[in-house]
Amino acid sequence: IESYSPVTPERLASPEPGNWLSIRRTYDGQGHSPLNQITPENVAGLKEVWSAPTGPYQQMTAFAALPADPAHEAPVLMNDGVMVVATPDNQVVAYNAADGKELWRYAHSLPAGLIPVHPTNRGVALLGDKVFFATLDARLVALDAKTGEKVWDRALADWQQGYYFTMAPLAADGKIMVGVSGGEFGIRGFVEASDPETGESVWKTYTIPEPGQPGSETWPGDAWKTGGGPVWITGTYDPERNIAYWGVGNAAPWPGVLRPGDNLYTASTIGLDAETGEIVTHFQYHPNDTWDWDETVPPTLMELDGENLAVKFARNGYVYKLRRDDAGSLSFVEGTNYVFQNAFDGLDPETGRAIVNEENRPKLGERAEFCPSAWGGRDYPYDAYNPDLGYIFVPVNENHCGAMEAAEVEYEPGVLFLGSGLEMTPTEAAKDHIGAVQAWDVRTMEKVWQTNFKSPMWGPMLSTGGGVIFSGGTNDAEFRAFDAKTGEILWNKRLDGGIMSPPISFEMDGKQHIAVLTGWGVDGGRFQGFIDAAWGTETVTPQGGTLYVFALE
Ligand SMILES: O=C(O)c1cc(C(=O)O)c2c(n1)C(=O)C(=O)c1cc(C(=O)O)[nH]c1-2
Ligand SMILES: [Ca+2]
Structure with a gap:
């Protein structure tokens, strides 16, 4: 690449309307493009401009206990005509946005014996003249953005002990931050910041406190050492207060009865001082997680009517409106369930603490x-927020229930540490629909519309200034445009594979474009597998693996 526009901190904090420089475009996680040429009136005229296969996968061993196909979950990033994307098998590819021509390709070599439980990658981070990505063998890699050549590469954890990376790094405060996966292996989760030039560690913050640290009293005995708390979705970031908000996943092993206590900071959002890594605020969605409800998606940040807010659609089935005070501390405003949920009796109206229904809580031998x-x-899959409307759009799945029966389990490094089987059963109402997109008005915290799909919904959302939202996510490989105000489907096109990656919007030659990658597998595929098993059906969704670009004619 002859001319590459360096990605400055200023550009990351305030990207040009025509570019998409980080995975949700802006640090607040809104997934919103201000471009407004594509509208509900003209979106039906959207046509493919070009498409490019991301190429064959490197060989990866399948996870025999719970097989899954690799899935594309990375958005393609757009920087002044150069597009960069990561593939599920840890390749990074740069394309010319004008014609889809491949500019360079980097293939990270994965060690023999690696068995990815979640064979995916959620994308790269751009900073300066480098591209950063985190690998399934727990390394952080820096590439030269002009050539794709490796600049440095460092192991942040031991993959043989069950640590791996699937998230896109966060480039903020002159650092490259990344959180680790491995909640199903009894890891001790962390977020680590590295120096972009040298790759050296700047700070490392564990999500599970050790004895003596605040929150350690919420763990019995040595349980903190293997307590889980993975962080596998990129954090959102408030540049003004220099706080990054990260979501922490499930506690390990799964059944809460094996580790009595609240188990901080599992199933929580934590706010880290980007300078030091210090945990400056936290909000726990459910104490003593016992449902494998990773709360790893960080809250989407917005300023609305002069208030700094954070809205979180939790995996636990409740939506939370949180306030961020002048120091960036999180506090509960209100919350309600957005799908049927019978694990809680409700939320404490003052604190938002979940009131757990003891009857439905998994117990030992029962x-x-x-x-x-x-x-x-x-x-x-990410939600998206339209700041003009004050609406947030979230992909959901409902009408499915689970069951667990707790059993004692012995920790062994690098071996699944679950303490329960995993069941999933669609309910009678699932015959009508499982997947849906919901739109909520953040002012009133009321649902404005819901558009249902018979299929599960595993598609991240894109919001645009023209009032059109885009997503895939269903097992029929359809890519759709919806009216942001009503949820009406305005346009749809069947692509070469199911879509689990975030669509983006960018401008080229004065024209608004939409780009998305196909690539179906990982947990959306597993979820479909459980439905097929319950119903005796066989759903085949093409795997895809292609980058598509669309524009109006
Ligand atoms: O505990 C973990 O470390 C961990 C990691 C990941 C991951 O890194 O993708 C997932 C999960 N858990 C998980 O529980 C889950 O449902 C899940 C879905 C997906 C996906 O890509 O669709 N990843 C993960
Ligand atoms: Ca998990």
Whole structure:
């Protein structure tokens, strides 16, 4: 690449309307493009401009206990005509946005014996003249953005002990931050910041406190050492207060009865001082997680009517409106369930603490049923926020329940540390629909519309200034445009594979474009597998693996 526009901190904090420089475009996680040429009136005229296969996968061993196909979950980033994307098998590819021509490709070599439980990658971070990505063998890699050549590469944890990376790094405050996966292996989760030039560690903050640290009193004995708390979705960031908000996943092993206590900071949002890594605020969605409800998606940040807010659709089936005070501390405003949920009796109206229904809580040697299942009201796929409307759009799955029966389990490094089986059963109402997109008005915290799909919904959302939202996510490989105000489907096109990656919007030659990647698998595929098993059906969704670009003619 001859001319590459360096990605400055200023550009990351305030990207040009025509570019998409970080995975949700802006640090607040809104997934919103201000471009407004594509409108409800003209979106039906959207046509493919070009498409490019991301190429064959490197060989990866399948996870025999719970097989899954690799899935594209990375958005393509757009920087002044250069597009960069990461593939599920840890390749990074740069394309010319004008014609889809491949500019360079980097293939990270994965060690023999690696068995990815979640074979995916959620994208790269751009900073300066480098591209950063985090690998399934727990390394952080820096590439030269002009050539794709490796600049440095460092192991942040030991993959043989069950640590791995699936998230896109966060480039903020002159650092590259990344959180670690491995909640199903009894890891001790962390977020680590590295120096972009040298790769050296700047700070490392564990999500599970050790004895003596605040929150350690919420863990019995040595349980903190293997307590889980993975962080596998990129944090949102408030540049003004220099706080990054990260979501912390499930506690390990799964059944809460094996580790009595609140188990901070599992199933929480934590706010880290980007300078030091210090935990400056936290909000726990449910104490003593026992449902594998990773709360890893960070809250979406917005300023509305002069208030700094954070809205979180939790995997536990409740939506939370939180306030961020002048120091960036989180406090509960209100919350309600957005799908049917019978694990809680409600939320404490003052604190937002979940009031757990003890009857449905998994116990030792006794099967307990709960709704929604472990995959929750929503899983990984991002919501998006339209600041003009004050609406937030969230992909959900409902009408499915789970069950667990707790059993004692011995920790062994690098071996699944679950303490329960995993069940998922669609309910009678699932015959009508499982997946849906919901729109909520953040002012009133009321649902404005809901558009249902018979299929599960595993598609991250894109919001645009023209009042059109885009997503895939269903097992029929359709890519759709919806009216942001009503939820009406305005346009749809079947692509070469199911879509689990976030669509983006960018400008080229004065024209608004939409780009998205196909690539179906990981937990959306597993979830479909459980439905097929319950109903005796066989759903085949093409795998895809192609980058598509669309524009009006
Ligand atoms: O505990 C963990 O470390 C961990 C990691 C991941 C991941 O890194 O993708 C997922 C999950 N858990 C998980 O529970 C889950 O439902 C899930 C879905 C997906 C996906 O890509 O669709 N990843 C993950
Ligand atoms: Ca998990």
